Amino acid sequence: MDPTALSLTLKLATATTLILVLTGLPLAWWLSTTQWRGRALVEALVTLPMILPPTVLGFYLLIYTGPDSTVGGLWNQMMGTTLPFRFEGILLASVLFNLPFVLRPFVTGFSGVDRRLLEASWCLGVSRVSTFFRIALPLAWTGVVSGIVIGFAHTVGEFGVVLMMGGNIPGETRTLSIQIYDDVQAMRYDEAGQTAGWLLAFSFICLCVVSSIQRRPLST
Amino acid sequence: MNIPRSALLILCCVLSACDRSQNQPQNQPQTLTLNIAVAASVRYACDELVLSFQKANPGVQIKPTYGASGTFYAQLRQQAPFDLFLSADSEYPEQMLKQGLTDAVFPYARGRLLLWARRSAGLNVANRGLEVLTDPAVSRIAIANPDTAPYGRAALEAIRSVAGLEEKVSGKLVQAENVGQAAQFTQSGAAQVGIFAESLIVGSDLNETGDWLVISDSLYSPIRQFGAIPSWCRDRSSTEAFRDFLLSEEGQAILEKYGFSAP
Numbered sequence: 298m299d300p301t302a303l304s305l306t307l308k309l310a311t312a313t314t315l316i317l318v319l320t321g322l323p324l325a326w327w328l329s330t331t332q333w334r335g336r337a338l339v340e341a342l343v344t345l346p347m348i349l350p351p352t353v354l355g356f357y358l359l360i361y362t363g364p365d366s367t368v369g370g371l372w373n374q375m376m377g378t379t380l381p382f383r384f385e386g387i388l389l390a391s392v393l394f395n396l397p398f399v400l401r402p403f404v405t406g407f408s409g410v411d412r413r414l415l416e417a418s419w420c421l422g423v424s425r426v427s428t429f430f431r432i433a434l435p436l437a438w439t440g441v442v443s444g445i446v447i448g449f450a451h452t453v454g455e456f457g458v459v460l461m462m463g464g465n466i467p468g469e470t471r472t473l474s475i476q477i478y479d480d481v482q483a484m485r486y487d488e489a490g491q492t493a494g495w496l497l498a499f500s501f502i503c504l505c506v507v508s509s510i511q512r513r514p515l516s517t
Numbered sequence: 518m519n520i521p522r523s524a525l526l527i528l529c530c531v532l533s534a535c536d537r538s539q540n541q542p543q544n545q546p547q548t549l550t551l552n553i554a555v556a557a558s559v560r561y562a563c564d565e566l567v568l569s570f571q572k573a574n575p576g577v578q579i580k581p582t583y584g585a586s587g588t589f590y591a592q593l594r595q596q597a598p599f600d601l602f603l604s605a606d607s608e609y610p611e612q613m614l615k616q617g618l619t620d621a622v623f624p625y626a627r628g629r630l631l632l633w634a635r636r637s638a639g640l641n642v643a644n645r646g647l648e649v650l651t652d653p654a655v656s657r658i659a660i661a662n663p664d665t666a667p668y669g670r671a672a673l674e675a676i677r678s679v680a681g682l683e684e685k686v687s688g689k690l691v692q693a694e695n696v697g698q699a700a701q702f703t704q705s706g707a708a709q710v711g712i713f714a715e716s717l718i719v720g721s722d723l724n725e726t727g728d729w730l731v732i733s734d735s736l737y738s739p740i741r742q743f744g745a746i747p748s749w750c751r752d753r754s755s756t757e758a759f760r761d762f763l764l765s766e767e768g769q770a771i772l773e774k775y776g777f778s779a780p
Contacts, residue, residue: 363595382597464592467580482697
């Protein structure tokens, strides 16, 4: 397994998961508690990447983050670089593409929390933020951990959108799944098979973790 | 209730530790790295060129990406961070010149087209030539995508040069993303015959396992391969040093070993 591709993949998956935990937790909490009518619309919008072909997302990202676009121009002014074919570009793509995979387990977790417990906490004078961290989050932990594990694993396995947005640049955008594609084209079947085997084992272990924690009874 | 929280805490620690360890190598730029976009036909030759160049210039690290020239051209129009582009034709670099994306375009090699089949298929390609494509045992013919790969265009041109051949074989053609994938399709047996670059058989086992014929260069327009240095190249002098090495006697000898001829 190529060490550069491995470390790049871990870096991408870690950064994607962190961003998605930070943005996904409040968003999921809001989605599972709001009574607002537009909720279904927001939920459909954030779930879109789950069924959208990666090429569609890749296409829009390439067009709307290119050097001539508004977003690309702004980024260029701030950072002095372009987004497509760079790590920052695939990170953006990865965050958007994995949003539903992290968000859905989060929402499921929060929806299972008994509202009476939250209200009891508020009535006892505990702040909303504190209630979230001390009551909601611990009770929804299976959903939260599932979301984190699935988000991380799904980023490791991403292919289409990374290839379109990132090209295939060693050390910058060549992740393990793209390394396999490249190895097969070069007819390096041994290397491709080795990487594929590791990814197979990794994905299987992740799914085992997720199903085992989802079977666990709530520890209260 | 303590288990989930400590699990989260541990996960956060692991994640942040991962991130920190990843950042370390970036903070120590000891060697200069050049990203180069190289036509898939030059793959094996380029691996050797890079090795030889780095032996003489240990301070420069060259990281090639191989693919279809047309794909790279589309990426370069979006200012993809490549420091050098080695195309499999002259058109893409010249287009870049016209669009002001480069001011340095140079020819570096001339390639040849090859008709290849697995020896175990017993098709006797070497003697039958393009006529083998109509053989009933041939149900799939791999070529590179003519829209993005110059070798795919040349392959189509060669097929069209034989009267009536295109109609007979058009249903059998399988388009690969680039010429390397066309070779892989044929090598794996997914396609019985492939038309790709001669340069791909030297560096791989296609040489020993195959039965092939170099297609007469009168059947297609010359494949003149040009390179270009994009205007946003990060280190002009090192990139030019690599280009000069490519065009030097030593560089040209390596290209020749892989079946390319002088530009």
